[in-house]
Amino acid sequence: MPFIHLTTFIAAPQDRVFDLSRSVDLHKASMKHHEEKIIDGTMNGLMNINDTVTWTAKHLFKQRRLKIKITKFQRPDYFIDEQEAGDFKMMKHEHYFKSIENGTIMIDQFHFETPKGFIGRLINKFYLENYMTQLLKERNKMIKEVAESNLWKQYLV
Numbered sequence: 001m002p003f004i005h006l007t008t009f010i011a012a013p014q015d016r017v018f019d020l021s022r023s024v025d026l027h028k029a030s031m032k033h034h035e036e037k038i039i040d041g042t043m044n045g046l047m048n049i050n051d052t053v054t055w056t057a058k059h060l061f062k063q064r065r066l067k068i069k070i071t072k073f074q075r076p077d078y079f080i081d082e083q084e085a086g087d088f089k090m091m092k093h094e095h096y097f098k099s100i101e102n103g104t105i106m107i108d109q110f111h112f113e114t115p116k117g118f119i120g121r122l123i124n125k126f127y128l129e130n131y132m133t134q135l136l137k138e139r140n141k142m143i144k145e146v147a148e149s150n151l152w153k154q155y156l157v
Helices: 014-021 024-028 115-145
Strands: 003-010 038-041 052-059 062-074 080-087 090-100 103-113
Touching: 003 115, 014 090, 014 103, 014 115, 024 038, 024 115, 038 062, 062 090, 103 115
Parallel strands: none
Antiparallel strands: 003 103, 038 052, 052 062, 062 080, 080 090, 090 103
């Protein structure tokens, strides 16, 4: 099963980084070029425990749907979202936040499994793991830019 681990330093308070990470509005903005849209669930604002959101987006040359649910939540330290429906056989995204002297360390642990057995494992190894890593890095870059600027307030309404 593929596993992606990313660590991002953000020069902003832990509460702010935590809240921006669960903002569906910021996520939408970070994935704009993939035409991501919310079609059900939390339509705007911040997600909380047991909230769901269903996204539709163009990834890998196809329009796809993904429904996720916040399954664990302890503000401002961590939250976990997991796939309830979608193309993955399994998807779990763990978000951790650690306050340090000059900002916050944000850690992503992303686990996923694709269907299709051996063919799926080949796709993971040679393409999908890198693709998902780049998507997470794009999202984290936007969280960092917004958290370190004066724009963060517009995403926490």
